[in-house]
Amino acid sequence: QAFDAELAQTDLTNQEAVNNLRVKYLGKKGAVTDLMKQMGSLSAEERPAYGKLVNELKVAVSEAIDKAIETANEAALQKKLASGAVDITLPGTGIAAGSTHPLYDVREEIIDFFAQMGFDVDFGRDIETDWYNFEALNTPPDHPSRDMQDTFYVDNKVMLRTHTSGTQIHYMETHKPPFRMIAPGHVFRVDNDATHAPMFQQCEGLVVDENISFADLKGVLQVFMNKLFGAGVKTRFRPSFFPFTEPSAEMDVSCVFCGGKGCRRCKGTGWMEIGGCGSVDPNVFKNCGIDAEKFTGFAFGFGLDRIAMLRHEIPEIGLLTANDQRFLSQF
């Protein structure tokens, strides 16, 4: 009876109050526990009846308390939910994810392609000496590209590389043919307009073996252009001049945007200029200690920025390095 009265007065939504009630009646020194302990002082005849009664009491109190605990727990949960209410039907707040840079994409694609064809990758170095950037590449002292107007000099004979071709020399000095390699990297020129930036990226290629011909060069570049611009593109090679290749050519690819009919991207010509190439000049082999009688080779070099610009119709080269979020978030 005492328990019933007290239970009626207990706040059943209060976990602590319910627990106190449990301890008071069922705990080690609780009232019901005390009654059980008194069994010992009873006579054998009295015990069964007494035991039965106390047991019934214990079961009743336990059940009532278990129920009360449940009620209290439920109340506590409801309280928690109400205070920190989360509406799971509301749309979430998106996490802003970055994306890869268009130049990075082009570069990775090129490396993947040539790696699959068994080419080694050499990133070279951004600062070169006169020997690697010009002299070993058969570029005479009076060549216009050596002019202060065109080259960023660090010192008299030290400069920011104006092309990745110097990496050819480093590679040939340290490897014996046959070999094939590419050299992607940054290059620097005193230039600044919509299509020329003081810093841009090139990728060099070099293949040296016995019996390598211009036909091999055309074949490799054709397959490469198919990879970059799609199966239908055509290539064309226009005679040109570079001190380190002979013969030299400028390679164009048919415009993928107008199908060669002429549009803004190809300036109405139907062709897009991709880069320079040619058969390695024997003088370059001699400068690197490679037997020019035994070996022949081809080399090519093209601008990564230019490829990215053609692909995405980017009107200004400077956008690629300006780090403007409005530009970058479009890719």
Ligand code: PHE
């Ligand atoms: N280095 C040349 C340039 O920067 C490109 C080129 C590379 C041409 C290799 C021929 C062979 O324009």
